[in-house]
Amino acid sequence: MAYEEKRAWIMLVVSAVSYAVYAALVVSRSATRPLWEVPYATTLLWVVGTSIVASIVLNIAASIGSPGDRRADQRDREIGRFGDRIGQSFVVVGAVLAMLLAMFEVGDFWIANVIYLGFTLSAVLGSAARIIGYRKGYHAW
Numbered sequence: 001m002a003y004e005e006k007r008a009w010i011m012l013v014v015s016a017v018s019y020a021v022y023a024a025l026v027v028s029r030s031a032t033r034p035l036w037e038v039p040y041a042t043t044l045l046w047v048v049g050t051s052i053v054a055s056i057v058l059n060i061a062a063s064i065g066s067p068g069d070r071r072a073d074q075r076d077r078e079i080g081r082f083g084d085r086i087g088q089s090f091v092v093v094g095a096v097l098a099m100l101l102a103m104f105e106v107g108d109f110w111i112a113n114v115i116y117l118g119f120t121l122s123a124v125l126g127s128a129a130r131i132i133g134y135r136k137g138y139h140a141w
Helices: 003-031 043-064 074-103 108-138
Strands: none
Touching: 003 043, 003 074, 003 108, 043 108, 074 108
């Protein structure tokens, strides 16, 4: 497995697991009050911080595990660009939705969660596109 593919797997798994943990924690606290009144900011910061640290540690481990396999060739760069284009589209969608929510003065809870969901979808789907590019082949159009 190419080093860049390992990095894509790490990003996909860490992003998906961290969002699932965040969602479970926030939803579990909404048993006695409405979802938008649940304190979420501290949980969001801890989950994002932990996922960043986990991603760094796992990338270092992957780098140590394949010391001579880190040079990216033309195919790696093309697959990376393809994944970036797919991932960035979800950042844009999340930003536009957050802007609309802010314009309609929807609560901070929803704005923050739309932004986080946009980032998560960007990481997961961009990584999935890279993995598919490595597994199924990538053909530039």
